[in-house]
Amino acid sequence: MKLQICDLCKQFDGVPVLDHVSMELESGHIYCLTAPSGKGKTTLFRILMGLETADSGRLFMERVPIGAVFQEDRLCESFSAVDNVLMTSPSSVSRAEVRRELMELLPEEVLDRPTATLSGGQKRRVAICRALCASSGLLILDEPFTGLDAGTKADVIRYLQKKSAGKLTLLSTHQEEDILALDGTRITI
Numbered sequence: 001m002k003l004q005i006c007d008l009c010k011q012f013d014g015v016p017v018l019d020h021v022s023m024e025l026e027s028g029h030i031y032c033l034t035a036p037s038g039k040g041k042t043t044l045f046r047i048l049m050g051l052e053t054a055d056s057g058r059l060f061m062e063r064v065p066i067g068a069v070f071q072e073d074r075l076c077e078s079f080s081a082v083d084n085v086l087m088t089s090p091s092s093v094s095r096a097e098v099r100r101e102l103m104e105l106l107p108e109e110v111l112d113r114p115t116a117t118l119s120g121g122q123k124r125r126v127a128i129c130r131a132l133c134a135s136s137g138l139l140i141l142d143e144p145f146t147g148l149d150a151g152t153k154a155d156v157i158r159y160l161q162k163k164s165a166g167k168l169t170l171l172s173t174h175q176e177e178d179i180l181a182l183d184g185t186r187i188t189i
């Protein structure tokens with residue numbers, strides 16, 4: 001799929017946040033959006049997801065399901081990791097398959113506990129797994145590696161590269177090393 005963003009503008013309280021942003025993106029790439037804090041990365045993602053409206057400009061994109069990781073994990077904290085991922089996975093995916101997916105990123109002993117009892121980095125991995133296992137054509141990942149140590153991040157990056165194959169992936173990061181490790185395409189706003 002192709003995603004075309006043309007001259008997108010957004011202000012909050014009269015202050016410009018997105019100022020004539022344009023870009024063309026296509027499936028098969030991991031695009032890494034870098035920009036200083038407060039420059040509007042999350043705002044752009046929210047517009048792409050239909051959670052915010054632009055003041056002007058145009059978006060051209062196919063109506064595909066979107067897998068998302070927000071800056072917050074947004075898990076159902078009383079549910080287990082398995083149930084969090086299962087509830088957004090295609091109905092053809094079994095519980096056993098979801099367990100196998102989660103075990104690529106997490107130790108088996110945490111998979112059936114309420115996610116409220118998991119560490120911050122473990123919750124982050126559940127949120128990432130949930131986004132990558134949902135049926136989607138577009139992945140939007142807002143600072144997905146927050147709270148992950150270097151070794152865990154390397155595992156997550158391998159998993160992300162495998163699961164995002166053929167999709168259009170758009171993620172934000174403040175870390176140069178992430179772009180290199182992902183073999184990503186840098187974009188700025």
Ligand SMILES: Nc1ncnc2c1ncn2[C@@H]1O[C@H](COP(=O)(O)OP(=O)(O)OP(=O)(O)O)[C@@H](O)[C@H]1O
Nearest residue numbers: 012013017035036037038039040041042043044071
């Ligand atoms: N709903 C809102 N109302 C008012 N101002 C907002 C709103 N949402 C975002 N902003 C402002 O828009 C600007 C851009 O915010 P945004 O979260 O998009 O930045 P960001 O580049 O993702 O930052 P960070 O890297 O720190 O996450 C900030 O100054 C923020 O305060």
